[in-house]
Amino acid sequence: MFELTPLEREALGLSLRVAFWSVLASLPLGLVTAWLLARCEFYGKTLINGLVHLPLVVPPVVVGYVLLLLLGRRGPLGAWLYETFDLTLAFDWKGAALAAAVMAFPLMVRAMRLSLEAVDRRLEAAARTLGARPFGVFLTVTLPLMSPGILAGAILAFARSLGEFGATITFVSNIPGETQTLPLALYSLSQTPDGESGALRLVAIAIVLAFASLAASEFLARRLRRHMGA
Amino acid sequence: MFELTPLEREALGLSLRVAFWSVLASLPLGLVTAWLLARCEFYGKTLINGLVHLPLVVPPVVVGYVLLLLLGRRGPLGAWLYETFDLTLAFDWKGAALAAAVMAFPLMVRAMRLSLEAVDRRLEAAARTLGARPFGVFLTVTLPLMSPGILAGAILAFARSLGEFGATITFVSNIPGETQTLPLALYSLSQTPDGESGALRLVAIAIVLAFASLAASEFLARRLRRHMGA
Amino acid sequence: MINILAGLVKPDSGRIAVAGKLLFDSSRSIDLTPERRRIGYVFQEGRLFPHLNVRGNLIYGLQRVPRDERRIELEQVVRLLGLDPFLHRRPSDLSGGEKQRVALGRALLANPHLMLMDEPLAALDQPRKEEVMPFIERLRDELTIPIVYVSHAMDEVVRLADTLVLLSEGRTVAVGPLDELTSRLDLRPLTGRYEAGAVIDATVVRQDQAFALSELAFSGGILQVPHIDLPPGSQLRVRLRARDIALALERPENTSILNVFSGVIRDMSDEPGAQVDVLLDVGGTALWARVTARSRHDLNLRIGSRVYALVKAVAIDRHTLGRTSGRRFLANKEIY
Amino acid sequence: MINILAGLVKPDSGRIAVAGKLLFDSSRSIDLTPERRRIGYVFQEGRLFPHLNVRGNLIYGLQRVPRDERRIELEQVVRLLGLDPFLHRRPSDLSGGEKQRVALGRALLANPHLMLMDEPLAALDQPRKEEVMPFIERLRDELTIPIVYVSHAMDEVVRLADTLVLLSEGRTVAVGPLDELTSRLDLRPLTGRYEAGAVIDATVVRQDQAFALSELAFSGGILQVPHIDLPPGSQLRVRLRARDIALALERPENTSILNVFSGVIRDMSDEPGAQVDVLLDVGGTALWARVTARSRHDLNLRIGSRVYALVKAVAIDRHTLGRTSGRRFLANKEIY
């Protein structure tokens, strides 16, 4: 039947790993950004909002190029990271995760912001009067109440990360086993004269993955909603 | 100062046109899909939901290739369109709009679905008792009430369309003045050894565009919200 | 229940007809859609359209009525409900009472054959209730549309209704004229003990300007109540609560109790406890009085005893006065 | 206003201190955060956490109190408020009254130095109000936490409060013992005309099993009321509404009115209209009676006149009885 070749398995595993870490790593920053956009009024908010949405508007390749410029081993940030933490992002799966995270960030922040705006602030006030400090309120009231939105944002970002191609290939290149995620493997196959059947198999894998993650998200969302008693 | 070259002007104009039409044309289908997903229970709903989200997960190039297969002059749908309406999508800006619409569709549907789910169905029931038929209720109650969500979805889709690259270049290729949108021009320049400065100019244009559309959306959203009396 | 009438909820079986028009019949598979039932529905929560201003809300239903079937017009409703000051405001800028007045107007303007009101006052606090109530009374009195009024609040029902349908746990317990049902001892658990009393029909006969009193004639005599702004001859309905009526064996002298009527005891409740409800026949009108069991014993009250009913004029207030409306007003009181 | 006390809204200027602890002082830039004020707040809308079950809601505040400062424990509150049956339910599965009971318990378990209750009953209908009210009375009576109770409803205030702060349009109009303020004629527009009356302190002296009556002693005599389930010697407070009291020049014989007290007229209201409120001194206790202007004329009532106050026993019901609580209960009645 349908058995994966080692290359496919590698690409699939890498894709999942990259998408997982990209989502996990961007969750905290996504939350902070959503908080800033939903709850704070400050000068330059429109700027932040614009920056967050930029990866949506600018072609992925450009995003990848900018990442390469900034975070390549010779880029200002990349050199610093390398010297301080011995951390290289470019040409590494961690870089692929970063590229995916940046591309998916607007979607994640949007979902979180919406759910944060829907949280009833009177419940937060009630928690304060019960003795909870602001951060405690955030952890015990705000976060649980916005969890459906966080879940939606995470799944959306996960899906987007799985499909990320342009920024990834530009930033971390197409290194099998290291940065060759599913879309990159797909690209490689499509570049060879007789790669079509292999490419089709990869497309099928991607589609199965998409459906699986969606089904998982629906399931989780329903459980969450039941949990919230709604 | 900052003056646009003819190439830039052409690409910018084309991008705006493509994004505008892609959003406009996908609005009705987006509404219907959001309705199906939010309001109806039917067998195969998960499938529809999965299909809608597919462009998010699958790399854009694959989407472009699938479009080419289906809607190319020899594709099953494309041939029919050509014979019946003398309509060719490939190599045409309309094809670019279609590619952009497909890629942005999941984002649009998500936003619409959320806002539709937030509409108070008791208001719709009230409208029925006042003599409005179901479709009238939709037009006079549901649609206005979900308008902030429609706006959000449209702007998101517009932004995504402006940045669309992979599916576009695969489906309609890169024909200056016909299908060379901003990202395609940008890509072309960025891939040339000495195209950096030109590419940077295009990036600047894209960023300005992004901020402009965001600002417009914030403005519209605020007006709408005021209009809704919230 | 009321949603079934409006067509918003489909019952398993049964028949619904309004003014001779069959709206639903499970046995004949008739089920008119809500928009074809021509039933005006005033919701507990108002349900105004937030995206339209007051005027937009009002004409929403009107626009959908063919021109030649419009008997109620915008100007009329605006006048009746005093909506002029906020025609161009949004629902979010209205107080709760104003919102319900707009909801009333909106339902009216759909020119319904029947009005349904589902606890239209329940969401309002007392001052707001007092504000809206007169408008509902005006609708009842000035328009010819039958109204089904659903409420748990006996005081609203008494003030508004002619015919009472008592529902308890989803079943109809009693149907009948309001005064008959509120006088029935066996329904007392449903009509309420605290609010128990009798409803009498009376006519304004004289206004006493000096003491700001109005004199009302009923079959048992003349009732003096604080001034009511109605011309002599006006029909009205007065609710006399059992707890406001005391009994005496002889006519008391030199008390502040202005209304003393002679009557005969027809019935007495026989529940355990301190209180006894006594049904009197006062010149053909049924009155309820509530006394202590001790008084029944002390005064040796029995069925057939001749007694005097003492009614304080000040106890008869706006809460218990309602103008009669010629049996066009049906109200349900639902009990859980 | 109450939000300012709780620290949720910051006032422009002023000073707030509770139990000797300074919470806010604009002149000294002191502004304790809500979580450090130790003020329990029961909100009008309940505000239970939808993502926690009842138990989770209850212990939310408790967990944040240091172990050695916990005087109120979960078991105690569950018993006091009867929360056992739904400890593991979600707030969405509770009725409105149950929700407010949980909200009460949650605020209590934070072991506050002061409880704020912002119209905790306003969102409930009458049966639900009746369900929750006894629990609030129990809190008041069995715990030693002062309570600030804000309400527009005079009947709630009368039943619960010792000290009344009358607010109108954001300004304090009067502060004082409840019975004093409800007797003051000049506050009548604020304390309410319909609900006007006097509050008297009484002691249970005897239970009459035969007629299910209780005899209460107060400085003016013995008051007979329908049975109250309290042992002889219990202190309680009775509210006698002006509209339930009639006056007579001589002691009426053979009537069902059990309570007749002799007194002297101390004051009379002088407003235009049919009604006159008469302040009586009955053996040192102030009582209000409401009569018609015509009766004042007919009976020739003047300040200093000796009269009999007629009080129907059946008019004294659960709505007007409250147990006294030793001045620990403060209530505001706010008027717009």
Place this chain on the structure above:
Amino acid sequence: FAAASTTNALNEVAESYAASDSSGQKVRPVFAATSTLAMQISKGAPAHLFLAANPAWMDYLVERHAIRPDSRRDLLGNRLVLIAPAGSRLQIAIEPGLPLVEALAGGRLAIGDPAHVPAGIYAKAALERLGVWHAVAPRTAQAANVRAALALVDRGEAAAGIVYQSDVAVGRRTRVVAVFPASSHPPITYQVALVAGSNLPEAKRFYHFLLGPEAGAIFRRHGFLTLTPGS
């Protein structure tokens, strides 16, 4: 790092190298567009060898001292071919002033983007030399890479296309109409060079293997011309 168009051939070369090399050292080829790879190498990508389809990008790297100029060699050559969908009747000879526009009959000519895709650059040069670029240019469909151009012809979307001979080796739905004579365009060369800073002996060994006869045979089998003196 190697140009995407050499994917199949280079993979095979790498396998044969691994089989022949006693050290068991494996080569890990990374394929992407020449331009992408060049930019990455200039930003310090951990590559050792670079196989570029476009000498211009080699120049770019030389300028930036990212490769060792002395190791730069012409490795492979290729031919341009004019292709058409299998079912088309298009017949045309490659000669100056050829009536290409007419032959397209309203259809489009799929080429690589002449701005950056090497095959497109060569195609443009060839058509310029034949004196028809100016006429044909508006009728071109410029793809992001050669494979995409081929796909357009494959799907019958474009009436014709110009691609590398090595790419059509197996196209079933595509037919070669004509081969461009070598004189019609500047020589197509794939250059190989060692990346500056890479001192890995294995890299050097593979570099020499690429230039050797065994690799040459494999490349030729995949439709490339070999330009190394050794073969």
